[in-house]
Amino acid sequence: MATEAAPPSAPLFDAGLHARRWIDDYCVRAPAADMLRAGSPAPWRAMFEELAAVASDDLGHARERVQRHAADMGTGFRIIGEAEERPWPVSPVPLLIDTGEWAGIAAGVVQRAELLEQVVADLYGEGRLVADGVLPAALVTGSPLFLRPMVGLTPPGGLHLHFIAFDLARGPSGEWRVLADHLRAPAGAGYALENRLAVGRTLGGLQAKLNVQRHAPFFAAWRAGLAALCRRTDPRIGLLTPGRYNPSYPEQAHLARYLGLLLVEGADLAALEDQVYVRTIGGLKRIDALWRRLDPRLLDPLAFDTHSQIGVPGLIDAYAAGNVVLANAPGAGVLETPAFHAFMPALAQAVLGEPLRLPTIATWWCGGEAERAHVAANLDTLTIGPAFQHLPFGLAEDAPRAALLADLARRPQDYVGQEQVRLSTMPVVIGDRLEARPFTLRVFLARGGDGGWVVMPGGFGRIGEHPEATASVIGEGLWSADVCIHGPEPVAPVSLLTAPDSLHVRRNPGTLPSRVADNFFWLGRYLERGEALLGAIRVLLGHSIDVEAGAVLPPATLGQLVGAIEGAGAAAHPATLSRAALTAFAKQAMEDEGYHSVARINRHARTIGEGSRDRLSADMVRLLEAPFPSQRGMLERAGSLQRRYAAIAGLSAEHMVRTSAWRFHDLGRRIERAMGIARAVRLFGMAGASIDDLSTLLDLADSQISYRQRYPTGIARVAVVDLVALDPGNPRSIAFQTERIGARLAELPVLSDDEMAEPQQAQATALHAIVVTAEAATLDADRLGDIERRLGMLADAVARRYFLQGAEPLRATGLTLA
Incomplete structure (x- = not known):
């Protein structure tokens, strides 16, 4: 008798089921203005289905996976005052914005960029805005970011701003407003790129599912725009960095490598006869443009801060002669200050003849009598902060009220009052579930080859630590998020890689600055020195301490071996040649950084590695930055170190191009x-x-x-x-x-x-x-x-x-x- 066929079994794993459960559970707890709750559910569902396909039902695994991808790229940052870098915190959940909403944001930031360009040109040119009373003179000349030597100087190409960023906030009702302008040396574009790479490697199918706009066209346009301002058809362009101790140095190294720019420090450059050159192993090579990440006051000790040790004497003379492009122009940062926010609506009407498409958060500069009185009367509902420098919102709120009022009366021009900004939220993985956290959005703009503004589609989000936070600053416990601009139209697979048949083949790797050559020379010396010292310590340990290693060396040979280690400055001479004394001696030579120990030599090599990220592989950097071994036995620690040295030598011999x-x-x-x-x-x-x-x-x-x-x-x-x-x-x-x-x-x-x-x-x-x-x-x-x-x-x-x-x-x- 025939039996009835069993129905096909259901799939063991249903990504859509997990995605719907995550979304339903989240929406019950999230505020009404949350990006997921307020937006179209279909894109978010597609994103969470992709996440479920990767992490199954374990959101914590998804977070660890995207963080691992970021670590593999060497992404990190440093908090000012800290010696060690922190891993860059990336959320596995991107912020999704549709093309319709993004079009309004892009139009608003382009309008603001055009306004700022015209204002900064006026402040350092004719000065009509101050003369006509649109801006108070004290707002300009009283700012520490106003650079008098730049007055009357026309920048190459007539443009002051080339690459800028804005911090935006989305309010509870869905409106976007500008929190801050970044015009001096905007940081974060490299982190936005790295976020996209890390999330893209985790959610590989999201690009095609949602038609996510790519970052590569923006960076290609930026590189072309900078080259178009140079006087040579094949210009040499550098990224001027303050050095490896700068908080965003890893980002700068990544950008230089991605864009094919020469990563240089002030010591690498020299100004001669109104031209700027980079010091290389082949002599002085001309630099045509610098994307600077250096504080403008430190750029040239002959023009600005005479105490600067990291600037280039004569750089501004070359700039004034039109022979080097600086992005952005020194002095543009005068418009960054919170005090200027109070005048942005009036400036838009006076300069552009139209209102701001993206309003600035309401700000009152206390340099005016009426504004000071308003702020003093509303201390409980406003955030009080410095007028001419950016600090995290709310820092002045905790100041004693009486002291604040007294100082406000004494120097009112030093303060602003700003409305307290309530932020929309977005989903982020906390533990093993989704939680709503407030966010801000940093958007980047650059001039393209035609001189017009190009907006990076997305930027990156900064996520607050606490649900009730009004603003966020990257730091302990905070996260960043990729920002995906999606829409119905397919996106062309654009890359910065040139078409295969159009690239001129060459085997010359490019310019090598003298400082970089110096670093690589000493990296080789330190690694060899550390390995040789470790070899001597291992001989000492194996023949005089480890009872299972065989015969013990005689005192004469042992004494000479101890003398060799002592002569290297690695440890103090032991009182005796007893096993206990030699063990302590070997431990000191391996680990005591008060001497020229293996640990100290490794630290020197690590320092060089941190400053050479743009030229070393991620594997090499990881080996150099690996913590000192912590095995219980000294021979085990020494063996671990020896294997690390061997791995580094192998990478150098077999993986570094000659x-x-x-x-x-x-x-x-x-x-x-x-x-x-x-x-x-x-x-x-x-x-x-x-x-x-x-x-x-x-x-x-x-x-x-x-x-x-x-x-x-x-x-x-x-x-x-x-x-x-x-x-x-x-x-x-x-x-x-x-x-x-x-x-x-x-x-x-x-x-x-x-x-x-x-x-x-x-x-x-x-x-x-x-x-x-x-x-x-x-x-x-x-x-x-x-x-x-x-x-x-x-x-x-x-x-x-x-x-x-x-x-x-x-x-x-x-x-x-x-």
Whole structure:
């Protein structure tokens, strides 16, 4: 008898079911003005279905996944006053805005950008707004951001503003208002890009489902707009950074890499005859434009702050001559101050003849009598803050009322009162559920190739920590969100990558600033120095402390090994050679940062890595920034460190393209290794050396296996010295290092075309000749000391030739200007 077929089983996992449950549970608790509740449900449902497909029913997993993608890209930031970077906090839930609502926002910010451009041009030009009474003179000249040296100066191309940002807030009734203008050095565009990358890797199908507008066209337009203002058809453009201690340095490095800009610091640049040059290993190379992230008052000590140590003397003269573009123009930040917000409605009418499409939050500048009285009478309902600097909203609310009123009466022009801003909320993952949190939106604008404003479709959201917060500042406990502008029309897959058949192929990696070459040289030296010191510590631990390692070294050899570690400045000499004393000595040499320990050397390497993010892979940066091992046993910690050094060496050898940066890195390694081996041979390989001395030398040179394979009958001094010092086939020998040093120097640029060797090349050739003509039987301490001294002189010669810094003559003989 036939049996009835069983109905098909339901799918084990239904992403739509999870998405509907999340949304229903959230909407019961969220405020009515929440972005999810107030918007169309279909896009949010599609987004949460995509999230469920990735995280199943575990929202916490989704948060960890998107955070891991951000960490893989090296995204981080630093709070001012903190030494360590924090991971960039990304929410897995993007903010969704449809194209209809976004069109109104974009039109409003473009109008505001045009207004600000005309106002700043007037303030530093004719000054009609002050003369006609539209603006009080004290509002302008009393601002610390007004730069008098810029008055009357016409910027290249006649434009002051090139890249700006606005912080927007969405009110409970759905209206958008401007919280702040960012005109000096707007931060966050790189974070918006990284948020998109992290969320895109997590929610891979969202782009196609919602037709999310892409960021790449905005960045392409910005790069084209900056190039269009330059006087050369193939300009050299740099991103001027304050350096790695700046809170948003990781973002700056990411932007420079993404846009193909040269990441430079003030010390990398020099002004000469109204031109600006970058100091490179090939001489001075002309810079045509700088996207500056440096405080304008620190740009040029000859024009602004004379105490600035990070600016470029003469930069403003070159700017005034039209030979370098600065984005944005110094002095534009005068319009950033909260006091200016009080005058924006009047400025829109006076300059544009129309009201603001995006209103500014209501602001009263206390420099006017009526405004001061209004603020004093409404202290309980207004937020009181400084007039000429941005601080988190509400900081002045906690000031004693009497003291605030007294200071307000004494210096009213220093204060503003602003309405307390209530923010709309959006969903964010807290724990394992969705919670409503207030947000603000940072929107970015840049000038395109035609000089018009282009708006980044989205920007990034900043999410408050508490449900009742009125504004948010990125910090502990806060999150950022990708902002997706979606609509019914398909979006073309635009990328910054050039069409495959239109790109001119080249193998020149581009300009290498002298500072970067210096960093890579010392990165190689520090890594080699740390690995050599760790090797000595491991020999000490294995032969004198670990009872299972075999024979203990005799006191004479042990004393010399201790002396080598002490001579490196890694630890203080132990009182005795007892096991306990040597254990403490080894621990100090590994971990005590009061000495030149392995930990301290690693910290120096990490510092260089942090400042070279634009040229190092994320894997390399992660290895350099990894915390010091914490295993219980010292041998285990030492082994962990050794494996880390081996991984870094492998990345350097097999994954770094053979550019000049790699050549300096390798050059530093070779010089440091040759010096270390020369010292080791002098200590453990001279006439009268014991078997234990020679075995220790083989350990320090990592050549035990090579020696045993070559000489199975036993250890002999001359054979050991030949292998460790003079064998050109041993990658640990001095001869191998000197040959590679000469090769690296031959590959670096020279300043003259007479085909004569430069000093560093001549010194390397002479050193290699001494090594390859030496014989192991007669290689004595004096010869080894001379080799070590020559290596030090060679390192100094490399630094003098390639690492141009400070006050070196800009017209040095043969110096190339290009």
